[in-house]
Structure formats: structure tokens, C-alpha cells
Amino acid sequence: MVTMLKQALFRVFRKLETKHHELNYLFWECTTRCNLNCRHCGSDCSKDSFYKDMPLDDFLKALDTIESPSEHFTVVLTGGEPLLRKDIELCGREIRKRGMRWSMVSNGYLYNNEKHISLLNAGLGALTISIDGLESSHNWLRNNDKSFERVDIAIGLAASSSRLNFDVVTCVNKRNFQELEEIRTYLIQKGVKAWRLFTIVPIGRAKEDDEMFLTDHQFRELMDFISESRTRKDIDVKFSCEGFVGEYESKVRDSNFFCRAGINIGSILIDGSISACPNIDRTFSQGNIYKDNFFSVWQTKYELFRDRSWTKTGKCTECKDYKNCQGNGFHYWHGEKKNVLVCHNERLKKTTNC
Numbered sequence: 001m002v003t004m005l006k007q008a009l010f011r012v013f014r015k016l017e018t019k020h021h022e023l024n025y026l027f028w029e030c031t032t033r034c035n036l037n038c039r040h041c042g043s044d045c046s047k048d049s050f051y052k053d054m055p056l057d058d059f060l061k062a063l064d065t066i067e068s069p070s071e072h073f074t075v076v077l078t079g080g081e082p083l084l085r086k087d088i089e090l091c092g093r094e095i096r097k098r099g100m101r102w103s104m105v106s107n108g109y110l111y112n113n114e115k116h117i118s119l120l121n122a123g124l125g126a127l128t129i130s131i132d133g134l135e136s137s138h139n140w141l142r143n144n145d146k147s148f149e150r151v152d153i154a155i156g157l158a159a160s161s162s163r164l165n166f167d168v169v170t171c172v173n174k175r176n177f178q179e180l181e182e183i184r185t186y187l188i189q190k191g192v193k194a195w196r197l198f199t200i201v202p203i204g205r206a207k208e209d210d211e212m213f214l215t216d217h218q219f220r221e222l223m224d225f226i227s228e229s230r231t232r233k234d235i236d237v238k239f240s241c242e243g244f245v246g247e248y249e250s251k252v253r254d255s256n257f258f259c260r261a262g263i264n265i266g267s268i269l270i271d272g273s274i275s276a277c278p279n280i281d282r283t284f285s286q287g288n289i290y291k292d293n294f295f296s297v298w299q300t301k302y303e304l305f306r307d308r309s310w311t312k313t314g315k316c317t318e319c320k321d322y323k324n325c326q327g328n329g330f331h332y333w334h335g336e337k338k339n340v341l342v343c344h345n346e347r348l349k350k351t352t353n354c
């Protein structure tokens with residue numbers, strides 16, 4: 001009864017947030033060049049990207065269309081690997097000049113002491129670094145023997161800064177699944193305060209690789225691991241925003257599932273496309289900064305994100321949890337979009353009483 005009431009209240013909150021659609025996070029895919037070649041990468045990033053990095057001025061012109069950004073508004077530099085841009089500090093400074101915050105998502109490979117200091121001096125406020133296991137499983141996933149050694153340095157530096165809002169993300173797969181407790185201990189020893197876990201979307205180069213994907217039983221164990229970890233208070237562990245997890249909804253995150261793509265999260269992609277979360281299907285683009293006013297697009301378009309009734313198709317058609325889930329994370333709709341790619345709730349139901 002209490003749970004149902006909480007869910008009903010949350011739906012009211014979600015409706016109000018959707019109506020208001022305040023832009024809080026703007027992801028900028030500032031490069032699609034990357035110095036690694038990860039097995040799980042669903043993007044087209046590579047060492048020799050098809051696209052040139054977006055010139056800073058082009059991005060700033062779009063940024064300057066935003067009228068009265070909220071005090072929480074943050075530009076998140078993502079890629080590819082943002083640290084491959086030689087002008088990354090200049091990008092940060094220009095964003096700060098406008099009174100806005102900026103943050104970055106990085107694989108940590110190029111994050112050394114000198115970079116750490118120069119980024120802090122350029123006003124970096126938050127940083128997310130990904131680590132996908134202990135040494136052997138991380139290097140396997142990253143396809144690079146030095147990758148763990150480098151990310152270990154990056155994590156140590158970032159965790160040592162009291163100015164940075166820093167978290168670590170891990171994509172959980174069959175190889176690192178048995179290491180979760182050890183990774184947790186490692187992160188605590190490094191001084192990391194927040195750890196987000198996510199699973200892989202079956203698209204791109206990961207799709208054919210069975211080792212990338214947890215079994216349904218392992219997925220339930222992952223939920224148990226996260227909920228149990230949250231009762232210990234030594235590190236803030238949470239499941240990413242990626243999907244609705246039924247019976248675990250109140251146990252694995254700070255709040256109920258809410259895919260904020262197109263509601264509070266926008267993005268400007270490498271070719272100028274205006275979208276929501278950077279990892280969603282690119283056919284969802286709402287315009288392009290090279291021909292449209294970014295903020296006007298944000299204010300007046302995004303219908304598919306703000307009215308998700310179109311997701312009531314395929315397995316979601318008859319789902320009794322639809323009103324709480326609304327078709328799972330937007331990034332699970334690809335291709336013809338006739339069915340959601342993954343239903344976490346279904347996976348959990350399959351393993352009830354096991």
C-alpha cells in the first residue's frame with residue numbers, strides 16, 4: 001500500500017518534471033576520436049574518426065541560445081575520449097565564463113597529474129571515470145594492457161580532490177561479475193565515494209559477444225549486490241538510470257526509475273545533431289545546431305521524449321507496470337523501435353523464487 005502510494009506520487013512528480021522540462025544536463029559529444037577500442041563500445045568511436053572534432057565556437061553558438069540556464073545546468077563533455085582534444089581546458093574556461101558548470105566523462109587513460117591540475121584550473125566541477133574490473137578483466141574489456149595501470153592513476157588523482165564531484169562507473173559483464181566485491185574494496189581503498197553500475201545494451205560491436213551480457217540469474221544477483229552494498233555506508237553504490245527494476249526499485253537507487261532523456265537531458269552530437277542522452281539511437285535527433293536554434297528546439301520539440309505513449313508496443317503493450325516504467329530507458333529503443341530491446345523487470349520476474 002505504501003509502495004503504491006509512493007509510486008503514485010512519483011508519477012505526479014514525473015509528470016510535472018516532464019511538463020516543465022528544465023534543461024539540466026547538456027552532453028556535448030565534442031569528439032568521436034578515442035584512444036581505446038573497448039569491446040562494449042556501442043558507438044562509432046575510433047582512433048581515426050570519420051568526423052573532425054566539433055569546433056568550440058560552433059558549440060558555443062548553440063550554448064549561447066540557452067535563455068536563463070538553471071543554476072544546476074551543467075555541460076558534460078563526452079566522446080569518444082574528450083581528453084584527446086588539445087583545447088579541452090579552453091572549452092571548460094569558455095563554459096565557466098558563461099557562469100555554467102562543466103564536467104567530463106573519461107576513460108582516464110590520459111588523465112595524469114598535469115592534466116588533473118590544468119582541468120581543475122579550467123573549472124572542471126565533476127568527473128566520471130569508467131573502470132570495468134580488476135586489472136585482467138579491465139584490460140580485456142578495454143583491449144589494452146596498460147589501461148588498468150593508467151586508470152588506477154586517474155582514479156587516485158580524482159579521488160584526492162575535494163573540489164571534484166567524482167564518481168566511477170562500471171559496466172558489469174560475465175568476466176567482472178565475480179569481482180564486484182573486490183572492485184568495491186579497491187575503490188574504497190582509493191578513496192572513491194560514489195560508484196555506479198550499469199549493464200550493456202545489445203547493440204554495436206557488443207551485440208555478438210556473449211561474455212558481455214549477464215544471465216537473468218546474474219542480473220538478479222547484481223540487484224542483490226547493489227541493494228546490500230547500499231546498507232553499508234562506506235561507498236555510495238547505485239544502479240544506473242538505465243531501466244525499471246520492479247521489486248528492486250526502492251533498493252538500488254536514490255529514487256525511482258526516471259529516464260530524463262529529453263526531459264532534463266539534452267545533447268549536441270558530433271555532427272551538430274540535437275538529441276537527448278548521447279547513447280540513444282541517432283534517428284531520435286530533433287534538429288541540428290547548424291540549421292536550428294538549439295534552445296528553441298529544446299523548448300518546442302522532443303515530443304517523443306515527453307509523451308512516451310508510442311512505447312506501448314511489443315512486449316510493453318499489455319504490461320501492468322507500464323505506468324511506472326514507460327517502456328524502460330530510451331536507449332533501449334533502436335532500429336524499427338517495435339519492441340524494447342531489454343526489459344529488466346521481465347528478467348527479474350523470470351528468476352523469482354530461485
Ligand code: SF4
Nearest residue numbers: 316319325327343345
Ligand atoms: S514490458 Fe515494457 S513497460 Fe513493462 S516493465 Fe518491461 S520495459 Fe517496462
Ligand code: SF4
Nearest residue numbers: 241259277329330331
Ligand atoms: S536514455 Fe538511458 S541512459 Fe539516458 S537518461 Fe534515459 S535511461 Fe538513462
